[in-house]
Amino acid sequence: MSFTLIEPATPRLHRSELAVPGTRTELFDKAAASAADIVFLDLEDAVAPDDKPQARRNVVQALNELDWGSKTTMVRINGLDTPYMYRDVIDVVEACPRLDMLLIPKVGTAADVYAVDMLVTQIEQAHGRAKRLGFEVLIETALGMAHVEAIAQASRRLEAMSFGVADYAASTRARTTVIGGVHPDSVVLSDPDAQGRRERFWTDPWHAAQTRMLVACRAYGLRPVDGPFGDFSDPEGFLAAARRAAVLGYEGKWAIHPSQVAMANEVFTPSEAEVTKARRIVEAMARAAREGRGAVSLDGRLIDIASIRMAEALLAKADAIAR
Numbered sequence: 001m002s003f004t005l006i007e008p009a010t011p012r013l014h015r016s017e018l019a020v021p022g023t024r025t026e027l028f029d030k031a032a033a034s035a036a037d038i039v040f041l042d043l044e045d046a047v048a049p050d051d052k053p054q055a056r057r058n059v060v061q062a063l064n065e066l067d068w069g070s071k072t073t074m075v076r077i078n079g080l081d082t083p084y085m086y087r088d089v090i091d092v093v094e095a096c097p098r099l100d101m102l103l104i105p106k107v108g109t110a111a112d113v114y115a116v117d118m119l120v121t122q123i124e125q126a127h128g129r130a131k132r133l134g135f136e137v138l139i140e141t142a143l144g145m146a147h148v149e150a151i152a153q154a155s156r157r158l159e160a161m162s163f164g165v166a167d168y169a170a171s172t173r174a175r176t177t178v179i180g181g182v183h184p185d186s187v188v189l190s191d192p193d194a195q196g197r198r199e200r201f202w203t204d205p206w207h208a209a210q211t212r213m214l215v216a217c218r219a220y221g222l223r224p225v226d227g228p229f230g231d232f233s234d235p236e237g238f239l240a241a242a243r244r245a246a247v248l249g250y251e252g253k254w255a256i257h258p259s260q261v262a263m264a265n266e267v268f269t270p271s272e273a274e275v276t277k278a279r280r281i282v283e284a285m286a287r288a289a290r291e292g293r294g295a296v297s298l299d300g301r302l303i304d305i306a307s308i309r310m311a312e313a314l315l316a317k318a319d320a321i322a323r
């Protein structure tokens with residue numbers, strides 16, 4: 001390990017993050033009763049400019065009057081370049097002691113997070129707010145991705161980052177209009193075989209960006225979360241995207257429709273087989289340590305000290321979910 005030790009962010013379950021527009025009050029009860037680990041009530045892009053003040057009032061009322069159980073509640077405020085953001089923060093944070101987190105969209109630099117932290121800190125102090133608010137930021141612009149490591153260290157309130165694939169595609173001028181998912185032009189061709197036939201292998205156009213954000217998050221103790229998959233009538237596509245993110249090390253994924261919540265929870269919960277395997281690795285390594293060995297074989301494969309760390313991380317996650 002490095003001599004630099006990083007304190008992990010406040011731990012929370014973050015397998016699924018359900019988006020709910022702040023204007024669709026008929027959805028609030030359903031979101032509160034859903035199986036999502038986190039619900040975010042949106043004041044930003046799902047709300048038209050003229051509806052912003054009413055959406056704020058709806059969100060304040062819902063946070064104060066509905067039973068959110070043990071769910072994490074979050075509000076997505078508007079961007080720092082808009083005339084709405086300051087009032088989103090003041091109205092919602094002053095009036096909602098139940099609120100757990102703010103989601104800050106289109107963060108471009110560490111100073112963006114610093115500015116919101118300053119405002120929230122003043123409100124907390126002025127109102128003697130008992131619950132300290134956490135932050136999640138959306139990395140969804142080229143500027144945000146260019147500064148992702150500095151952003152990851154911008155505030156002690158930071159807990160998580162989401163990869164916002166739709167705005168990221170717009171910002172980088174990616175040639176797609178679908179939200180998440182793959183693209184038929186993102187392929188590699190095999191060399192021609194003897195008959196001149198070539199195979200097409202689809203590649204994931206978001207892989208490099210997702211990996212870059214993941215490393216910044218994990219280096220600084222934050223949870224990396226994969227953003228939306230817009231085609232909610234394609235569960236197979238959602239599952240494939242979620243599994244690709246999970247295998248990289250992502251903690252969870254957004255759900256833009258309730259049908260995506262159970263799928264996200266399932267993909268980001270370690271399976272029975274993974275938990276059993278992890279327990280066997282820990283046991284095998286404990287036996288190896290008693291015998292004075294650092295590396296042993298299990299089921300014909302090498303396991304060593306790094307395997308214990310991977311197994312323990314998986315078991316810690318399974319325990320947190322079971323609690």
Ligand code: 1VU
Nearest residue numbers: 018019020021027030031042045046166179228256257258
């Ligand atoms: O079966 P019921 O009638 O009781 O319920 C419906 C519907 O009311 C409910 N439902 C939801 N419940 C909680 N949270 C939700 N977000 C939500 N959405 C729907 O589920 C039942 C089935 O609904 P449906 O299939 O009839 O869906 P609708 O046509 O009503 O709505 C579909 C959309 C996609 C418009 C809706 O799910 C929605 O508004 N989702 C969130 C969109 C959003 O917040 N976008 C911003 C985040 S994404 C981003 O920023 C980048 C692209």
Ligand code: MG
Nearest residue numbers: 045140164167
């Ligand atoms: Mg966005």
